[in-house]
Amino acid sequence: MSTIRQSRSFLQPKVLARLSAIPLFARQPMQGTVSGRHQSPHRGSSVEFAEYREYVPGDDPRRMDWRAYGRSDRFYVKEFEADTNLRCCLVLDTSGSMDFGSTGVTKIEYARRIAGSLGYLAVEQGDAVGLTCVAGGVIENVPPRRNPAHLSAVFDVLEQIRPKGETQLPAALHELAETARQRALVVILSDFFVEPDELRRAFEHLRFRKHDVAAFHLLDPLELSFEFRRPMRFLDMEGGSPIFAEPNAIAERYQAALRQYLDQMKQIVLESAVDYHRVDISEDYERVLSRFLVERSRKRGRR
């Protein structure tokens, strides 16, 4: 594609080529400015019949269904579904903890790949893409636009952003919910190392604003297994005080805390209808993305 003027480390053309076969759909009607692939809350001029409506003066006589008049001797107007584009807001957590990766790839790198690929796919099908980088606050904000040149700016930000500082994701999500003027597909890429209750409120706020929220919960395998053999000094990547621990002694309780957190997360995403994907970053991102896209296609097919 012409927008990729230079090679980006987080984009793999072959993967993008394979993924572009699956369209990116929103789970709910979107309010776009132009025609697109997505369902709109309004009636429009697509080929998909929606309903008959009784003619009222002022309606375009060309849209009257003469066959229906012949059968019923009454004037009806035939309405069709409107198809529109969507605004895809990519929210990238760039706090310090995203720099962690035990398998050779860090969480931020993984997030870049997903965000870059999704952005490319969205722009390719005519949707607008924006990027918000969040750490202690909103670090970078690229508003959604649908022209391919804009995608390059998004990629630039993705490439240059460095994980640093603490996480204030819930506050940033609240801010996003307030500032986004129209319905959008909000894709959050984070490790969500924040209090689940705060996160719940942020998700609910986004849902209240009729945004379609998708969350990629990025976790490193070492964070899940916590397998260490020697005493460890854990330096907080987000600037907190270090903790010295004998892993054998603490592993049991660490696992208990982790289980409790994951259970809470599961509950929250169910209650707030978030399209939640827990991702082990040792897994190939192409599979994660294709799963994400296919699930969305299926849901649209069921409509």
Next chain:
Amino acid sequence: MSFLQPMLLAGLALAALPIIIHLINQRRYQTIRWGAMMFLLAANRMSRGFARIRQWLILLMRVLAVACLAFVIARPLTSGWLGLAAAGRADTTLVLLDRSPSMQQAGSGGGESKLAAGRRQLIETLERLPSSHWVLVESTTNQPRELESPRSLEHLPETEPSGAAADWPAMLQAAHDYIVANQSGRTEIWLLSDLRTNDWSADDARWEALRSAFAAFPQGVRFHLLAYPSTAPANVAVRLTGVRHRTVGDGGELLVSLRLERAEESPKPVSVPIQFEIDGARSVLNAELVGKDFELREHRIPLGPRQQRGWGRVSIPADANPADNEFYFAFDQAETHRTAIVADDPNIGEALRLAASIPTDPGELCSAEVIDLAQAGSIDWDKTALVLWQAPLPQGETAKQLEAFVARGGQAIFFPPLAPEASEFMGASWQAWSAPPEGAAVETWRGDQDLLAHTQSGMSLPVGQLELHKVCGLSGEVTPLASLKGGAPLVARAPTPRGGVYFIATTPAAGASSLASDGIVLYVAVQRALANGAAAIGGAQQLIAGEPGAEAAAQWRRLAGDERGVSIENAFQPGAYAAEEAVVALNRPEAEDAAGVLADDRVAALFRDLDFVRIDEEAGSARSLVQEVWRSFLAAMMFALVAEAWLSMPRVASAARQAGMVGAVGLR
């Protein structure tokens, strides 16, 4: 705690190894930049109670296991009193063994006597405690004897029961002398005793000297008293109080007096069959013992026509102490008790003759002959029981004969001559006559023993009523039996191994004293000396074990008694023996029948200021004094290892698996 291999205790330092490893491990930690700090913080918050101390418990168990291993290889011995016992290798270990008859008392736990139990315990103990030399001092001879090993105690005849009483001050003195003579290094002294008051003589003045002498040893002397203080309240002892031969018609008969004594008074009557055995012929008499004792007087036992001399035995059934269930006696045809009187003054000679020739019992025959000093050489020393000497002290050949007479058991009483000379006999000599102040009387006299002892009924002799007009001075190493006001001796005894040599510092003359006119004191004293002399020189001799010399007794032939005893032990083994010219009956001393046990505080006082440990044991107790307790430490080590393994069990593994599964489920 004490150890057979204390050097190996250095291995205890290895117990610090787990701590050192822990510290090293702590220092070689890895640093990691970590994102999921919230779970670590939550885990730290969850850490409480057992989870918090678990790591410390694991460390403790590891230290414990290594320490126990160090203890095991150091071979620990039982702690407590013995812990003091074996704090290193002793140069000399002295074993002081009480072989007195009371040590044969069996314990409640079984048939083993106190002596056997103590000996066994000592062997077991000493075999485990290292020492360079082992020395035995036993209570009959008080002679130190080197042992090859503690095991020798088991087979030596010198550790078998004896009939002689023990003299603990003398045994300790012997131990002290041995330490001095051999310049022993660190010395352990083990005392095995049943703490009988008569054996320990706690009031003896020697104790004070012994205490200071032992305390003065710079090398350190440690006393271990293995005590068996238990008594047997139901034990009955039999003791012959008299045996007399009487000629009746063609034959004769024995008049036997005896006493049964129970250790503690009890209203419960006990029937005791008393068996008499005369030269092997037995007869039985049933006695009813009520209260504390039973007295049988002059029980007649007819003898055969030819039985004029022989031995006999009185025995009662076995009880707690077999040593006091038998009593041996020897008898002989009654002989005339002869007294030789050498007198300057015929009047005095006559008074003495009267006192010596009237027998106390009508059945006895007494004769006394008064002779001049010049005729002293003609005395038939072999048949004479008593010599009364009121003349200048004997010199030359006469003195030698008299000394030999005394050494055989004869008795001699010396009265001052009219004109005292400077001559000396048995370390004593007469000084000048003097007239004591008017009304001077005897101030003190020994009423507990010897010539002036109280009568059998407990009445004291009227020594204090004697009137003294003239008293002759007496000098030399003598033991006063009666003293005048101011300390001058009136009656004294010279120290002799056998027999008796007495000095009375006045005469029965009317101008000297009222000895003749108030004749009771003189008569009793003379008759007591005569009886003692007659008993010693007769064909039948009643002796107390330990009294006769061991060498002389070794020549005797055993007629009755413990057949296992060796001849060198004859002098200490109760029994009947055939000596050269007499039948000898050897028995335990009377004091051994008294069940008095030294109180604990008195024992402690005897060893005051000394390094002293006491352990009370019970005869028949099977437990050993010293036990190696390495097994316990091994068990403790095993426990520590198992506990460590349990605590370190990776319970996290399953939890991790669960967490992993949760993650996996979530991803799908």
